[in-house]
Amino acid sequence: MANGLDDVVAAETSLSDVDGLGGHLTIRGHALAQLAGRWSFVQVVRLLLDGFFENLPDDAELAARLGEARVDVFDRVVPALPLLAPLEVYSAMRAGMALLPDGETLTDALRLIAAPAVLTPALLRLRRGEQPVAPYGKADHAADMLRMLNDESVSPELAKPLDTYLVTVCDHGLNASTFATRVVASTQAGLTSSVLAGLGALKGPLHGGAPGPVIEMLDAIAAHGDAAGWLRNEIAQGRRIMGFGHRIYRVRDPRADVLKAVVRKLGGDGETGRRLAFAETIEQTALEVLRIAKPQRSLQTNVEFYTALVLEAAGFPPDAFSNVFAAGRVAGWVAHAREQQTTGRLIRPQSRYVGPVPDLVA
Template sequence: MANGLDDVVAAETVLSDVDGLGGRLTIRGHSLPDLAGRWKYAEVVHLLFDGFFDDLPDDKELANAIGRARSEVFERIEPLLPFLASLDIYSAMRAGIALLPDGDKLPDALRLVAAPAVLTPALLRLQRGESPIAPDSKADHAADMLRMLTGIVASPKLAKALDTYLVTVCDHGLNASTFATRVVASTQAGLTSVVLAGLGALKGPLHGGAPGPVIEMLDAIEAHGDAAGWLRDEIARGRRIMGFGHRIYRVRDPRADVLKVVVRQLGAKGETGHRLAFAESVEQAALEVLRIAKPSRSLQTNVEFFTALLLEAAGFPKEAFTNVFAAGRVAGWIAHAREQQTSGRLIRPQSRYIGPVPDLVA
């Protein structure tokens, strides 16, 4: 039996292909560099949903429909936001999404695409004593998410950076959360149930919870003053170096390169520029320390490293990083769910019993 289902093919999909040896990510026939920074998130949602919803409009109208869905979600959830804000930010978002109808039609899907982008800013504002801001249904998705967070219209450069991030993480093969969504979808459960399954898997620190600790690592190294020394001490203690290594990629994570370019485009001056320069020096130190300490393993920079820098520059606190990850990945979850429901079977693997056997009576 494959430990952790390594190398087990559990689904056939048209949605994405992760080439771990070549360091390439393909999303419905397009390489990640061809999509990120060139296609808007709503256009990629259209790409992922194409063929799975009979009433899917063109990509421009879909963007408008996502905007209307943001407003609908806010109107549905607004009375409960003060209660939800008493929870931690991720649990609050998940609880808010659980209140949405559990259907399997396009309007259900669009509400779920909209929900993390609406709930996360509203909850963050309430938790810091500010009033939530209603969506602007005519704004671009990422730009509106930033406006709802800060109360001001984001610069085009920052809005594009967040939009590129959402595109970059929209789908990534049969990762833990996507597999969880396909299992639930195979039972013919509704899309809200599907997304809640994905959110449950994404919460774990081995999956979606990694970018926050990257910020903690950078802060600790800056306070320590010796990146290589700090990193060697962590490895000696048996601790993981956050932002490096990946279950599938044996070379550099292509998403890391895309996001590194995006962070650089935010500016070489000011706090963001200082943070990037420092992070790049830590990255080089980490790659060298890991090469020497673990010569049998290829531990390259992964998506979490530059995710942390981008989301920090966008104004999100580290405890909300997984929420923003979910805001991008939800489209992939829904597409996989519809693919599973239309062409797959109930997922029911076998297990091998290795426990004690009762005595047999002759």
């Protein structure tokens, strides 16, 4: 039996392929580099959902329907958010999404895809003592998310990095949250129940909860002043260097390269530019320290490192990074749930009992 199900094939999928040895990510026949920065998030949503819903509309109509879904989610769920706002922002978002209908239609799917983009800004504003801002259904998805966060119009130049980020994290093989989604979908429980399972798995610090600590690491190194010394001490204490290494990739995470290019476009002469330049210096130092400290392992930069920088530059606090991760990954969860329901069966693996054996009475 493989510990942690390493190398066990649990599903056949047409959605994405992760080549850990080659460092490639394929999404429905397209290399990530062909999509990120070139296709909008809505176009990639359509790519993922194609074949799983009848009469899937074209890109323009799907964008309009996703805008309508944002408005629908706001009207349905935001009135309940003041009761949820005292929770941590991720748990509050998850609780809000649990209020959505548990259906199987395209409308249900688009509500789920819209929900993190609507609920996260609303919750962050409530925590700041501000009123949530209603979505503008005709806006681009990422731009509307930023507009709801700051209550001001957003230029395409500012919205593009977030849109690229959502594309970059939309799907990634049979990771923990996607597998959890497919397990629940295999019971025919409904799309909302399936997505809630994915949300639960994504919260963990070994999965979607990891980008936030990257910011803590950068701040700690800046305060310490000696990057190499700080990193060597962390390794000596047996602590993980956040933003480096990956369960599947044995070379550099291709998503890190995509987001690094995004980060460089965000830079400049101001505070953001200085922060990003500092992070690049830390990246190079960390790679060298890891190479010397752990020569037997290939610990390369992963998506978490540059995720933290992109989302910080976009104005999201670290404790909401997983929310924004979910805003992209939910498209993949919905597609996997539909694929499991249409092509799979109930997922019911076996276990091997290793506990004590009862005495048998003669």
